[in-house]
Amino acid sequence: MYALIMAGGKATRLAMGEKALTRVHDEPLISFVVTAVTKAGLDPVVVVSPLTPYTTNYCRTHAIDWICTDGAGYIEDLRQAVEELSITGPVLTICADLPGISAEHIQTVLEQYFESGLSACSVWTNNQIDGHVLNNYRNELLEKIPGTPVGLNIIRGDMIDKEQEELQIVLDDPFLTVNINTREDIELAEKLLCFSKKS
Template structure:
């Protein structure tokens, strides 16, 4: 399966140049995601635009496959990459600023997705949530409600490109997955958490 890694945005809120190349514990953010998706057995392609020339150069130097899109928007760039790669089945999308993702988590998501029969899948975490009430979920087959925020990892089917795809929603209770890097403050906080020796939660994903 292809893993399309989104790395074509301006990252104006962060203000540190191209986000995918921002140093996180002395490594580019993008390198963490590349390492995890390849270790999970997926084939990575980094989606870049004219706004991210240094990320494009980094990928070429490192031998990382990339797709140059028009930068028309998040969804538009994904579909352009899908068409350029002639993808016809399921594919995974993931943000380049998710250093906390692990190969084990990706494989767990893939297994649940394949078993579910749903055409699409989204991944959520209950941590660091400050979102409207519509992001409160009822855990399947229970009376327990739980908040959730999107992680930035999804699965879609290319052959249903023109349709609204019903999605399996998976929640992973791992605080490291809440660490999307959008501001300098979030970068500092994430580095502190990663450097603290805090143990990862080894909990099974929850179907919402």
């Protein structure tokens, strides 16, 4: 099963070059995600674009499979990757800026997804770290339970242009809330990684 790692965006908010190569504890963000999906038994393919040439070079030099899409946007690039790879079954999609992701998270999601028998899956987490609200996103499908989308989903490739019945999974791990959009996010991620290694 493929894991499409989405790494083709501009990352204008971060303003530190290509986001996938932004370093947390001197390790590029994309390496956390590639390691997690590989340990979970999936085949990682990094979805790059003309906007991310250095990420493409990183994939080349580290023997990571990649596909270059047009850079038209997240949904458009995802659709293009699915079509060019001829994916007809389930495919996991994941953002490249999730330093808190682990193989165990992904395996939990896969188990629940396949048990559900549904076509699609989205993953959410609680929206607080030490009482600090990171995001007050509310999902109507979860009956307005507060939560933050993780940036980890499963869809069926043969239904990519159709509405897919979706399983919503909530993982109780606020570290998954942290994706990297600001320098403050990097500092928070480094603190949480230090804490997780000690615990």
